């Protein structure tokens with residue numbers, strides 16, 4: 001069904017014919033807008049931003065581009081088209097028709113997962129609340145805002161499911177999604193990473209590379225869900241998510257490139273000399289990577305999880321790209337886990353979080369390889385590397401166990417002493433913050449980041465992507 005933009009809430013779910021749902025969502029809408037005005041990129045409410053807006057849900061040509069003031073962005077409800085005769089792709093109900101309504105016995109599990117997914121979306125907007133004030137270019141500012149409005153839309157996506165399928169409980173949860181806040185001591189966001197501050201652009205690029213990629217994997221696994229409205233919602237969200245990871249990968253790549261250019265200009269790879277020339281040295285980039293990668297690994301949950309097993313068994317949450325596997329039931333299969341006590345065979349269903357985490361790590365490697373190619377081509381020995389998945393974990397079997405970045409167990413004292421070598425220290429953060437000065441002349445870049453190879457939607461890099469008014 002095509003998207004109807006003539007209504008107060010744009011949608012392709014025929015909202016006009018469900019007055020109760022429409023009223024409930026129209027009741028929530030002003031609360032969302034209040035939240036956006038307070039917790040979103042509020043300093044830029046009057047700016048004209050070159051944004052893409054969804055106009056359809058098919059893979060080709062779904063977006064239109066144009067100047068929009070963010071508070072006027074048309075947040076709405078867009079589900080991928082229904083696949084006729086879709087059947088359950090995994091678990092105990094394999095091969096049965098998918099559900100259009102939530103089965104009563106799975107209600108609380110579905111609600112918990114939808115709320116957890118929904119919670120991350122506004123959280124990320126809150127984390128990035130003030131980043132616009134220190135943008136390295138108008139191109140980057142526009143990308144930040146594109147990411148922000150789409151995370152806002154992803155919140156709408158989950159709120160729609162809560163309102164449409166979970167009655168009063170769902171409406172209450174939708175309100176709660178606006179009342180928890182990132183980093184709030186009393187009412188924090190649900191998952192750890194979403195309470196970490198993102199107060200500099202290197203963190204933003206790491207977050208969009210590593211944490212949005214968790215989003216990709218979680219959404220892919222929910223796109224397999226037996227609850228068809230959830231699957232269709234997530235399928236469309238994934239098309240938007242791709243740009244966020246592009247922002248991360250190219251963002252980090254451009255910081256690496258500028259670092260390499262500086263090394264060439266000054267004929268030195270001494271970190272302090274590079275910093276003195278206003279670029280970010282590669283070891284600092286590595287430490288930022290260590291921080292955001294390890295935090296994002298925790299987002300997959302424990303290696304052995306009865307929640308994950310029951311989600312898989314009952315058809316709530318599959319594995320990303322479930323069709324790549326032979327066995328979709330996994331009743332008898334086992335998985336060999338690395339634990340601090342050695343290898344351990346566990347039931348495959350219980351290990352689903354780890355299965356996903358391992359695919360995620362492989363996907364993370366691809367970008368690292370591309371960044372390293374740049375470093376190699378510039379003739380340097382230094383290589384960026386993902387730390388061991390056992391390093392600096394807070395969730396699961398390795399939580400709280402001191403290891404070095406290679407995963408070798410070490411004593412607590414050594415871990416505490418050497419932590420500043422491995423994740424950004426106070427002085428690293430102070431240095432990176434000192435570079436965060438806003439650049440708003442079209443086409444100009446801050447000195448610590450190289451320009452992008454191309455602009456947005458075939459426009460030039462020096463296009464005025466944001467008119468600040």
Ligand code: BYC
Pocket residue numbers: 112113114116117120121124151190191192193211212213214215216218219298299300301302303304305306307308317353395
């Ligand atoms: N921090 O059995 P366990 C995105 C909790 S990102 C704090 O180990 P389970 C985005 C867990 O909630 C994708 N708590 O794990 C990216 C549970 O608590 P309760 C977000 C954590 O349940 C960038 C307890 O520990 N989507 O979209 O199998 C920008 C035991 O759980 C953490 C989803 O996460 C943590 N890191 O799996 C914008 C998908 N990890 O319930 C957006 C929905 C675990 O006992 N969520 N816990 O109180 C899920 O599928 C699951 O909830 C999880 C955890 C994968 C997160």
